[in-house]
Amino acid sequence: MxxxxxxxxxxxxxxxxxxxxxxxxxxxxxxxxxxxxxxxxxxxxxxxRQGDHLHALxxxxxxxxxxxxxxxxxxxxxxxxVNINSTKDLAWFHHGVWKHRYDGNKSTTLQSxxxxxxxxxxxxxxxxxxxxxxxxxxxxxxxxxxxxxxxxxxxxxxxxxxxxxxxxxxxxxxxxxxxxxxxxxxxxxxxxxNKAEIGLCYVSKRFRLPKSQTRDWAIKLIYPNPPLEKIGGTISQIENDQHVVTIIGYQNSIQEKEVVKNDNSFLELAKRLPKQDIINELIHAESLSETSVYKVPHISxxxxxxxxxxxxxxxxxxxxxxxxxxxxxxxxxxxxxxxxxxxxxxxxxxxxxxxxxxxxxxxxxxxxxxxxxxVLTEDFRYPGVTGKTPTGLTIQQWYSKKIFLLSASSQNVYASFIDVMNLVQPPTSLLRFGIMKEVLLHGVFKKRDS
CATH class of the missing domain: 3.50.50.60 (FAD/NAD(P)-binding domain)
Known part of the structure; x- marks a missing residue:
């Protein structure tokens, strides 16, 4: 042409x-x-400037x-x-439950x-x-x-x-x-x-972990359970036998001046995570970098x-x-x-x-x-987030919450959720009959148990 x-x-x-x-x-x-x-x-x-923090492909x-x-x-x-099995080598604590881990047929590449x-x-x-x-x-x-x-x-x-x-x-x-x-x-x-104020702060460091015979994951995600929990973190293997740890905080819940003081300040921040898995790995780890901070006040x-x-x-x-x-x-x-x-x-x-x-x-x-x-459906679980709310926000949040919880026990639901999160399938794929059936049954039985 x-x-x-x-x-x-x-x-x-x-x-x-x-x-x-x-x-x-x-x-x-x-x-x-x-x-x-x-x-x-x-x-x-x-x-x-975001280069020091965890990235995912x-x-x-x-x-x-x-x-x-x-x-x-x-x-x-x-x-x-590092080439990993996407569903076996990932340990993911999300909305108060651990995702189901199984030997799937998909791989993920971990690198900085x-x-x-x-x-x-x-x-x-x-x-x-x-x-x-x-x-x-x-x-x-x-x-x-x-x-x-x-x-x-x-x-x-x-x-x-x-x-x-x-x-x-x-x-x-x-x-x-x-x-x-x-x-x-x-x-x-x-x-x-379209804009939403989320007050997000990223804090990261690289470490070399001591060898372990019991470590059965390559990447571990500890997500906050909104709206009460605002801090989450990830520890991921990358090249050169290193691990990068990235801790995130929504709604300005992390004070930059405090976490960059010294290595101990980073460890203290890791102790604030919903689970102690990451801090337990870092207690005897070797620090390999300075603490990096990156802020995302809003998304647009x-x-x-x-x-x-x-x-x-x-x-x-x-x-x-x-x-x-x-x-x-x-x-x-x-x-x-x-x-x-x-x-x-x-x-x-x-x-x-x-x-x-x-x-x-x-x-x-x-x-x-x-x-x-x-993304907005999840960010708006925090009442302090400002911006135009998605249509049908309440029902979307209810349904996605059920998907998250079912991902702890249902391989079918988790596999579909993984495809959506990895942008392989559209979010509408989670509305298939079989998945909707599991969501509705989960809702019914939860009500009976309460």
Missing amino acids: SNRELAIIIGGGIAGKLTARVLSDSFKEVIILERDDEMEGPISRKGA LHAGQNGFETLFPGITETFHSNGA RPHLEWTMEQYIKEIPNVTTLYRHQVKRLLHNIEENRIYGVEVSTSDGSKATLTANLIVDASGASSITHALFKKLNLTIPT WKRIDKVKQFPKGLLIIGDSVCRIDPVFGQGMSIAVLEAVTLQLLLQDGKLDVEQVQIAFHKEIAKLISPIWNM
Whole structure:
């Protein structure tokens, strides 16, 4: 198709790299503008402050990665990532019960975000028509008023000078603090935005655990049981025989200044979890890092698909569109699914770039909508969370609670729930007759027992 000479991507994080991989098949040249230095190894980047914390690649995300980067899963593993049985090696305490553990036929890859991103970086470098310009920060987007088109960017380079770059397509993958916000404000364009104040705080450290003959899990999740419990935590094996521990607190229940004082402060925080499993592992563990803190005051979904007179030549992806509650581990996988969506649209020979742009924003809205609703249903279990409540919130919370409780005893229900949480199946799959029957029977018998 025409107009596929050059594409510029703002941001070289996970969403930016995924987008570059997709666009490399359709554009003659792709340039990634990354404000950070080039990665020298699997270490955290300054521009990805959440990089030290636990990240999860869900089944849908893992499948999408393999589609876009054939063989990358094996590369993850050969470089040290841990391959586990998704339902046997996961110990999950959720809403007051332990999930049923069984030997299922699905696997999950455990690794740190820097390890994943570093591996992606090596794949991107092998694509001949993709160039990454490091230490290039985008200052503003260039807009043609007459055509209502974004045609380029103004950047500051590593030596402090400025440069102007033009392209057929500009992609904003810059994250939650999107560069396009200033443009929309300047153009008086309103972006309908769904937003919820959750007051979330992430606190993480890396450890090396002593060897144990009784440790029968690779990752353990201790979730809070809302609304009374606000603090939860996860301990997960990652590469290099390390474990990362991430403790989360809703509604500003964790005080940053207290937890960063010393290693003992982190241990004291771990003691506040609903179960003592994690602190029991850490008592004799070796601390390998400083304590990292990351705050998510609110989550938001910018309805780009509803913006009237949206500028041509601009495509927005990843956290620049939707910043989801990271506790559910869906952010990276959503970005993967968005990239796969873009790939399918570009492969349609009937669509030009402008048509792809419009269709993409509409399609990812369909993708995000059920996930956003599912996340809000859980976040609104805390009375202090503010924002627009989902339709039928009370019945959704009642039904999902039954699913959580049944996941402790019913392999059928838990397997379906795992598929939904891993974005392999839509939430509506939990409304199948057999599952609804178990939910209703559980409700009846619980009433009789009370």
